[in-house]
Amino acid sequence: MKVLHAVNMKHVSSGILNQMTWELESAKKLNLDWNVVFYVQEYNEKNSSKIVKYWDGNSRLNWVKFRQDYYTWLLEQSAFFDILVLRHSLSDPYQVAFLKKIKKPVYLVHHTLEIQEILSNNGIKSNIKAWVEKYFGRLSLEQVQGLVGVTNEIFNYENRRVNSKFKQKIIYPNGICYDNKILIDSRKNKIPELIFVASFFSSWHGVDLLLNALENTSEEFILHIVGRLNPKDEQQAKKDQRIVLHGHLSQLEIERLMSSMWLGLSSFALFRQNMKEACTLKVREYLKNGLPVYSGYKDVFCNSFPYYRIGEPNFDNILEYARKMRYESKEEISNLSKQYIDKEILLKNLYLTLAQNHNFTSTKF
Known part of the structure; x- marks a missing residue:
């Protein structure tokens, strides 16, 4: 089973980049056909990670062209994978159009309570963005094979947006890569x-x-x-x-x-x-x-x-x-x-869930 996990954003976020880099490292350790791509609009030479794909377009243009190119690229890439796992793209009507076109199973990963988070910033722009997310985010959820939340609270929140459509609860928390480093205990102070x-x-x-x-x-x-x-x-x-x-x-x-x-x-x-x-x-x-x-x-x-x-x-x-x-x-x-x-354990659990959902029995564990 071949899986592509993709994220699109304007800038590289160090926290998200770390999570995705560790995910790819874990996939290699587990010998999984699991690829990771961070598709970003603006180039920064400090971000030299191999998983980052920089947009070929003009960064001065608005995000419309960037999103269109991302989904065109994603549609082309889908021919080489069995399942796509996508970080939910906020207030994005182009995501809905893509999901209607693609023939492969797609899972959306949600990391926050989107509408509530948008409305935490007061103003007309936030209200408009929240309305767009409320409408197009729900349409996206109606098009996908499954929903993945990083917490139970987020999964339940997103599921309510589509009237509890997704009966299977898939939780994929943030994780960290373990190594063989010996921990040093330097607690010598008697004061906490x-x-x-x-x-x-x-x-x-x-x-x-x-x-x-x-x-x-x-x-x-x-x-x-x-x-x-x-x-x-x-x-x-x-x-x-x-x-x-x-x-x-x-x-x-x-x-x-x-x-x-x-x-x-x-x-x-x-x-x-x-x-x-x-x-x-x-x-x-x-x-x-x-x-x-x-x-x-x-x-x-x-x-x-x-x-x-x-x-x-x-x-x-x-x-x-x-x-x-x-x-x-x-x-x-x-x-x-x-x-x-442990990112390796978390990824293995997610992979097995996806494999079982789509009858891929030739797993490597």
Whole structure:
């Protein structure tokens, strides 16, 4: 069974590029006929990944020509594949036209609650874009073989847009590639050390809620914040000596820092995106590096999984969990997390589901 997973966007997103690169690496390890292409409009020499296909047209033109060329290319490519897996293209009438033409099975992958996310930005332009997505997004869903959500919440949301058409729930969370690297445990400080990582702390990260909660505790701890804060949050963070602001760090520097941490923190204000569930890359990086997680939202982990705690941005609760996890083995945390976050395992499950749906029995496992 040959599968093409394709994404089209104006710019290369580093997070999406990482996910797709790891997916291709996992497919090779599993010996799957699974190809990955990131089709983008604007060229950036820094993005030299082999999976990125740059549009041959004039980037100054509007996105209409770009989308038309993408779907023309996709239709040509479909002759070489049995199934297409496409990241849903937001507010895109050309996606509907393509889906009506193609004869191969197509699965749409959804990563967010599209209409709610669009409307979170106020304005006439957002209202128009939301209307286009509401209409053409539903038409796209009516044309495809199946729906893939990165969380249960997203799958259920998209399924309601077509009156629960898709009875089979296919969940394909974000994942991370495991390696054979030995984890170093540098937890020597007797004071709890916590880490919160983001490239830029948006409102849905809720770092402001965490900073406000500092006023309610006099306990000793060190909170390491890695990434860029908005000016208001940065000024507030600098007032508390228990916070260390690192700014931007390389991946290697972050991993070294995590080796001495007791606990990783994730977002506390996903409600600002009208969401209750997510599967962020940072949580997967924490767990892979043997760091338990305290977060404000539901992820893919079962309730009995001990290394992911859901709670409010309350330091009494955070520190209680950090102390409980203090002597847990980093290797054990990483190993027990693997079944939920390893890209190879997640891709294998998705591939088997697609193969079973279309009677491809000659799988390689």
